[in-house]
Amino acid sequence: MLQRHGPLTNLLKRTDGNFGIGQVPMDAAPTSTTSIVCGYCSTGCSLETHLIDGQAVGLTPSVSNVVNIGMACPKGWEALTPLAASDRAVYPKLRKHRGKTAKKISWTEAAATFCERFKEIQKQHGDESVAFLSTGQIPSEEMALLGSFARFGMNIQHGDGNTRQCMATSVVAYKESFGFDAPPYTYQDFEESDLIILIGSNLCIAHPVMWQRIVNNPHTPEIIVIDPRNTETAAAATQHIPLKPKSDLLLFYALAHVLIRNNWIDKEFITAHTRGFDEFAVHVSTFSPDRAARDTGIAAETIEALAEKIQRGMRVSFWWTMGVNQSYQGVRTAQAIINLALMTGNIGKPGTGANSITGQCNAMGSRLFSNTTNLIGGHQFADPRDRSKVATALQVPADVIPSTTSLAYHEILDEILNEKIKGLWIIATNPAHSWINQKMCRDILSRLDFLVVQDMYDNTDTAKLADLTLPAAAWGEKEGTFINSERRVGLVKQVSRAPGEALSDFRIIKLLAKHWGCHELFDHWETPQDVFQCIKEATRDQPCDMTGIRDYQHLEQAGGIQWPFPDEGPPLRDRQRRLFADGMFYHEDGRARFIFDTPQPLPEPPSSKYPLLLITGRGTAAQWHTNTRTSKSPTLRQLYPQNVYVEVNSSDAAKYKLQPEQQIIVESQRGKLLATVAISHNIRPGQVFIPMHYVETNRLTRAHFDPHSKQPSYKDCAVRLRYPDYQDH
Numbered sequence: 001m002l003q004r005h006g007p008l009t010n011l012l013k014r015t016d017g018n019f020g021i022g023q024v025p026m027d028a029a030p031t032s033t034t035s036i037v038c039g040y041c042s043t044g045c046s047l048e049t050h051l052i053d054g055q056a057v058g059l060t061p062s063v064s065n066v067v068n069i070g071m072a073c074p075k076g077w078e079a080l081t082p083l084a085a086s087d088r089a090v091y092p093k094l095r096k097h098r099g100k101t102a103k104k105i106s107w108t109e110a111a112a113t114f115c116e117r118f119k120e121i122q123k124q125h126g127d128e129s130v131a132f133l134s135t136g137q138i139p140s141e142e143m144a145l146l147g148s149f150a151r152f153g154m155n156i157q158h159g160d161g162n163t164r165q166c167m168a169t170s171v172v173a174y175k176e177s178f179g180f181d182a183p184p185y186t187y188q189d190f191e192e193s194d195l196i197i198l199i200g201s202n203l204c205i206a207h208p209v210m211w212q213r214i215v216n217n218p219h220t221p222e223i224i225v226i227d228p229r230n231t232e233t234a235a236a237a238t239q240h241i242p243l244k245p246k247s248d249l250l251l252f253y254a255l256a257h258v259l260i261r262n263n264w265i266d267k268e269f270i271t272a273h274t275r276g277f278d279e280f281a282v283h284v285s286t287f288s289p290d291r292a293a294r295d296t297g298i299a300a301e302t303i304e305a306l307a308e309k310i311q312r313g314m315r316v317s318f319w320w321t322m323g324v325n326q327s328y329q330g331v332r333t334a335q336a337i338i339n340l341a342l343m344t345g346n347i348g349k350p351g352t353g354a355n356s357i358t359g360q361c362n363a364m365g366s367r368l369f370s371n372t373t374n375l376i377g378g379h380q381f382a383d384p385r386d387r388s389k390v391a392t393a394l395q396v397p398a399d400v401i402p403s404t405t406s407l408a409y410h411e412i413l414d415e416i417l418n419e420k421i422k423g424l425w426i427i428a429t430n431p432a433h434s435w436i437n438q439k440m441c442r443d444i445l446s447r448l449d450f451l452v453v454q455d456m457y458d459n460t461d462t463a464k465l466a467d468l469t470l471p472a473a474a475w476g477e478k479e480g481t482f483i484n485s486e487r488r489v490g491l492v493k494q495v496s497r498a499p500g501e502a503l504s505d506f507r508i509i510k511l512l513a514k515h516w517g518c519h520e521l522f523d524h525w526e527t528p529q530d531v532f533q534c535i536k537e538a539t540r541d542q543p544c545d546m547t548g549i550r551d552y553q554h555l556e557q558a559g560g561i562q563w564p565f566p567d568e569g570p571p572l573r574d575r576q577r578r579l580f581a582d583g584m585f586y587h588e589d590g591r592a593r594f595i596f597d598t599p600q601p602l603p604e605p606p607s608s609k610y611p612l613l614l615i616t617g618r619g620t621a622a623q624w625h626t627n628t629r630t631s632k633s634p635t636l637r638q639l640y641p642q643n644v645y646v647e648v649n650s651s652d653a654a655k656y657k658l659q660p661e662q663q664i665i666v667e668s669q670r671g672k673l674l675a676t677v678a679i680s681h682n683i684r685p686g687q688v689f690i691p692m693h694y695v696e697t698n699r700l701t702r703a704h705f706d707p708h709s710k711q712p713s714y715k716d717c718a719v720r721l722r723y724p725d726y727q728d729h
Contacts, residue, residue, distance in 0.1 A: 035062050035556070037482050037490035039137070039475030040075045040624050042358035043067065043209045044484025046559065047076060049476075049495045056080055056476060056495040065559050066575045067187060067488065073208040074622045078636050080476065082456075082629040083496050089458035089471035090500025098446075102458075102469065107501065111515040113468055117450045118154065119516075121423040127155045131412045131421050134161035135428035136360030139480020139492050140369045141531035142505040143362070144394075145522065146427060147371025149509050152400040153518035158421070160373060162429040163366045164409040166359035168709040169325035171367055173334035174356070176708075177342075177593050179586030180378065180543040181367055184347060184579040185317070185355040186486050186562065191217045192351030195313035198225045199248060199337060200323015204232040205618045207321075207357060207485075211236075222309065226251070227323060228615060229647075229689060230682040241306070242684060245613055246716050247296040249329055249599045252336035254292030255307050256284040259343060264311035266345030273583040274342050276594035283596045310344060315351030322359065322617065326715050328603055331708040335595045342592055348580035357485050360625075361475075364483035368544055369535050372406050377538035381405045393538035396521050408710040409435075410703065413444050422449040427505065428472065432461035433626040436712040438698035439671050454508060460628055461695060472505050473498035480506075480528045481555065483563075487544075490560040491552055506531075539563070543586050602716055603704050610668065610718035612652070612688050614700055617715065619691030627693045644694035646675040648721070649687070653679045656721050665728055666690065668719045671699030674728060688719065 031052055038045040046065035050058045059080060061072040092110035093102035105113070121129050132150045134143060143161075150156040171181045178184075190196070190213035203211040211233065214223065223237035226248065234240035243251055259265055260281050270277045289300035310316055318337045324330055334356065341347045341354035358364055369376055376394065379386035381403055391398035407415065413435075415421040424445070435441040445451060445465050453466035456474040463469050477498040482490050498504070503511070506528055513519040525531045529552055539546045547567040555561060562577050585592040606613050622639035624630045631637060646666050648658060658664060662677045666688065673696035683689050690697050692714065702717040 042485040078633040082632040085632040128157045130423040132159040132425040136163040136363035136366045137428045140365035141480040141528035144369040158407045160409040163363040168711040169330035170356035172709040185353040186576040188576040193317040195316045199320040201321040202231040243296045253287035258307035269345035275591045280594035316346045328713040362482040425452045437703035471502040478504035488560040623693040647680040647689040668700040
């Protein structure tokens with residue numbers, strides 16, 4: 001049975017009448033309340049922020065908002081706490097020599113140093129010698145200003161974002177299959193499906209409010225979780241299918257094989273709305289359940305039964321997150337899921353869809369507006385018509401827009417290693433912790449002539465390596481918009497004052513543009529809302545058209561608006577809107593594509609020397625990415641283990657003579673870490689699991705990437721366990 005109550009539910013709703021966790025002074029009452037979109041995950045929860053004299057003192061989840069309906073996860077309840085952390089970056093710092101202490105400087109000196117050093121590098125080595133790494137954590141308006149200043153003003157050729165680590169696979173899969181990066185669903189689909197299939201997705205931990213939407217489903221849906229681990233979500237579901245890591249592509253081809261063999265497909269939909277099905281049918285004809293059973297570890301009978309459940313379902317929805325995206329063959333796996341939805345007609349209708357769940361609060365905004373690998377608004381740098389259109393919308397000269405796209409994240413790092421990129425600007429992300437094969441990443445960053453880090457803390461793992469740190473205002477200290485997983489544009493407001501001399505990223509970039517000498521390009525962008533009006537215009541006639549959104553006040557009144565919402569479209573009556581109800585997709589012929597490929601083996605399988613396979617993923621609902629913010633909350637710190645731990649199956653624990661709470665070395669070909677043993681049946685024999693949030697984890701991971709999305713594959717590398725010795729201390 002679907003678990004409808006439990007510990008998580010108590011974390012989503014507070015019943016004690018408090019505004020938040022330790023936020024409201026006992027002798028004061030809020031004088032006003034305003035809603036703001038949460039700045040952690042992509043769910044996009046609306047939080048009622050309670051103010052005294054314009055300063056946030058506490059918060060509660062918005063009861064009337066269609067996204068979270070009065071719920072928040074632990075991170076949301078504690079969202080204000082990191083803003084008041086004692087170690088916030090409060091003024092610019094410059095390190096004149098590596099290894100020396102960074103010293104406080106003025107903003108004028110910081111901006112002058114930024115411009116002088118980067119211009120010097122470009123003069124000596126060319127425009128391509130400087131790059132930037134953006135984020136999914138700042139509002140779309142700041143992303144657009146950043147990308148425009150970097151590429152149009154500084155003539156930087158290469159920039160990418162940390163959404164490359166989480167969403168690039170889904171972006172490419174949707175573009176190739178649908179013709180545009182367009183997640184088709186609305187959260188209401190969680191409550192309208194009768195069969196929900198979650199693939200590599202631990203919603204209970206990663207997106208707790210989304211899981212609660214499933215719990216609210218009145219149709220008593222069957223919930224099937226396809227995941228190597230018996231995650232919290234798998235334990236709460238009706239069925240867990242524990243396939244071997246990275247064998248999901250084989251499983252989905254076998255499911256397609258059974259559906260086609262038994263004629264359990266929607267021929268009418270396939271004929272009218274898709275292309276390439278006949279070739280796909282030939283491709284999967286050799287992927288029998290017996291063949292898949294050998295490679296996935298899932299019995300052929302289980303595969304047959306799952307296919308039958310898909311056939312019986314009236315409203316079947318497929319959902320995936322990082323377990324699919326972070327893979328060396330993630331794009332083809334995501335497209336195999338899309339193929340299942342297309343061939344059964346489970347798309348464009350309530351409770352259906354091939355649905356990628358986004359990671360970061362504004363990764364969807366980053367995908368459209370960061371101006372890195374795509375031109376603003378989902379356009380192409382190489383297309384002169386797109387460049388002209390975007391130039392007009394942004395009110396900049398067309399000749400400042402480059403005609404070439406950027407290198408991807410790992411290619412930028414490779415060019416540093418190749419001594420072609422000498423300067424790097426990193427904004428609101430922490431690759432020295434989060435990037436794959438951490439030791440190599442840190443070595444690469446150390447080779448730069450000039451590294452600038454712009455963040456709300458100047459003691460992150462990456463900021464500690466920087467020559468110049470710029471203190472940025474955080475979520476809640478500035479305004480703008482986020483776009484959540486269901487394509488809903490929501491409003492972020494300033495409800496707290498930034499500490500010390502910290503400035504919003506918007507103000508920092510405007511200051512840098514002035515010192516660079518290109519400020520006239522952006523003088524018409526006096527406020528974030530000015531930027532919003534321009535980037536909104538850049539979406540005109542695109543699948544993501546948002547021209548019907550009048551302004552921030554419109555967003556606030558509506559409680560967020562999903563794109564597409566063109567200015568000549570129907571009025572906003574239904575607050576929940578999905579795509580493809582008319583069966584029309586975004587390719588020129590209006591048809592979706594069946595795309596497929598030959599499955600590839602693990603690049604680094606277990607061996608006699610490294611006999612175990614490491615899986616990484618979310619730890620608890622109280623942790624977020626690199627723990628940069630969540631570690632600032634005493635309440636959240638109580639909800640997760642402070643030191644790195646490794647889940648080991650009981651049979652492997654017996655084999656290696658391990659005891660619970662024992663300290664053990666986990667080692668790969670790239671590095672090692674000391675972890676506490678957690679003996680668990682959640683992990684299968686031959687596998688171990690370590691949460692991604694601990695800084696040590698990516699010492700182990702192997703730098704390999706999906707060839708189409710260039711997204712890192714974090715969840716498969718060979719490791720071994722051994723007892724610590726004197727060299728490990």
